[in-house]
Amino acid sequence: MTETARPMRRQEIREQNERLILQAAEKVFAEAGFGGATMQLIADMAGLPKANLHYYFTTKEDLYRRVVQEIFEIWLHAADAMDHAEDPAQGIAAYIDAKMEISRQHPHGSKVWASEVMHGAPVIQDYLETTLRDWTEGRVAVINRWIADGRMAPVDPRHLLYMLWATTQHYADFGHQIETLNGGRALTDQQWSDAKQSVKDIVLRGIGAL
Structure with missing residues (x-):
């Protein structure tokens, strides 16, 4: 007798829907920008009714800020290994590995951030003036x-x-250019590994850490 799968709890449904919406919003904002994106486009991409988006995110700006916050927090956590490393060879290498893996896994989020900043950060200037500034000062202290x-x-x-x-x-931001120069193909696992190692070697030798 097969075991019947338990029904999803309300919190699990909420988390699943939020994740679908955020993934869709990340892609739409990356491709259309904040001005070109609409809640209807994001709903269609997520495969959900538009009313569901407004249930979780009241406005397009609320959703946009959440997308930006998500990639920002992922980047912030990438430096955790750097904070506790005894030397730059270990700390900066770990940071490069983490940041490049984020570019691989979250290319759309990176593009949203880049586009926002290039347009003068009209929506997230407060992040730059507070959280990013404080984070940067902390990393400057580590490097010093x-x-x-x-x-x-x-x-x-x-x-x-x-x-x-x-x-x-x-x-992430110039992924299309990289793929074009790679014969129109996405980088393989081995190519990603080689790229990470090349960046680490160049940076660490350049700062005299190897």
């Missing part, structure tokens, strides 16, 4: 500690962070 300990060359921590962001997020 490694420099003071003689574990890496004396470089400007902010410019190092900007370079890391630009390099790792390039694989």
